[in-house]
Amino acid sequence: MIKVSVVGAKGRMGSHVVEAVTNAPDTQLALALDAGDDLTAVTPENTDVVVEFTVPSVSLTNVLALIGQGVDVVVGTTGWTEEKLAQVREALASGPRPDTQKVFIAPNFAISAVLADYFAVKAAKYFESAEVIELHHPTKVDAPSGTAIHTAHGIAAARKAAGMAPIPDATETDGGSRGQVIDGIHVHAVRLRGLNAHEEVLFGNAGEQLTIRADSFDRTSFMPGVLLAVRKLAGDAPAGLTVGLDHFLDL
Numbered sequence: 001m002i003k004v005s006v007v008g009a010k011g012r013m014g015s016h017v018v019e020a021v022t023n024a025p026d027t028q029l030a031l032a033l034d035a036g037d038d039l040t041a042v043t044p045e046n047t048d049v050v051v052e053f054t055v056p057s058v059s060l061t062n063v064l065a066l067i068g069q070g071v072d073v074v075v076g077t078t079g080w081t082e083e084k085l086a087q088v089r090e091a092l093a094s095g096p097r098p099d100t101q102k103v104f105i106a107p108n109f110a111i112s113a114v115l116a117d118y119f120a121v122k123a124a125k126y127f128e129s130a131e132v133i134e135l136h137h138p139t140k141v142d143a144p145s146g147t148a149i150h151t152a153h154g155i156a157a158a159r160k161a162a163g164m165a166p167i168p169d170a171t172e173t174d175g176g177s178r179g180q181v182i183d184g185i186h187v188h189a190v191r192l193r194g195l196n197a198h199e200e201v202l203f204g205n206a207g208e209q210l211t212i213r214a215d216s217f218d219r220t221s222f223m224p225g226v227l228l229a230v231r232k233l234a235g236d237a238p239a240g241l242t243v244g245l246d247h248f249l250d251l
């Protein structure tokens, strides 16, 4: 049995993870921790893998503390920048298990979202225009979503590798309507009661459009991906930092 502790266990995602870990045949719940709890309670003796779903403002601090505790960590929380990822790599290198410890961060654990992202990167070099629209529940604290930021970076990298010109856009006045520009890609965020987690990637050429859309209607959609990551970290995932569930899928 893989012993799994959950940090952020009382949250929308954390409570689903507690249920999934409890019900899966090969995992068992070790500790369920939330705000105010002491992370030094998590040790290699009681925990094989920690799953962290908290808030962007605290996740880095939690992950650094958990690396210090010597346990492997699966992270679903958003808000990761290159600077924060570099701090995780440094902490792993100078931590208690530099050759074997693993941290895995996924912008999105839903297979629909991971595939949408993958297909978008494949499509990027064939279209003059590309924009991303993400749509979420109104209780989400960050915008744009971590997934949309990841998608925008992926599209931008593919366009750059293909030597493409900047996206055509004659806008001269913009009070914010054109969204946030990430690596040259416009990203728009919608917050609407009734929605859960959704993303559309729009690609355009003269006379044609490709739309790639992923919809997570329910948080159960993230649980197979979370359990896959837990199993991979307890198994043959490489040591060090890995970002993106695509690394654990046969794409």
Ligand SMILES: NC(=O)C1=CN([C@@H]2O[C@H](COP(=O)(O)OP(=O)(O)OC[C@H]3O[C@@H](n4cnc5c(N)ncnc54)[C@H](O)[C@@H]3O)[C@@H](O)[C@H]2O)C=CC1
Binding pocket: 007, 008, 009, 010, 011, 012, 013, 014, 033, 034, 035, 036, 037, 053, 054, 055, 056, 058, 062, 075, 076, 077, 078, 079, 106, 107, 108, 109, 110, 146, 222
């Ligand atoms: N990677 C993925 O597939 C997904 C990622 N997310 C991300 O996961 C994060 C959490 O989302 P939700 O569960 O909806 O948020 P939430 O607000 O429902 O839950 C966050 C939980 O973290 C707890 N918390 C806050 N500070 C803490 C601390 N210092 N230590 C321990 N626990 C602490 C809160 O008390 C709360 O229970 C967000 O960044 C969200 O964008 C959400 C869905 C899927």
Ligand SMILES: O=C(O)C1=N[C@H](C(=O)O)C[C@H](O)C1
Binding pocket: 078, 107, 108, 136, 140, 141, 144, 145, 146, 147, 148, 196, 197, 198
């Ligand atoms: O807060 C959410 O709900 C979600 N957050 C992640 C993100 O910001 O990309 C993943 C998914 O979109 C749900």
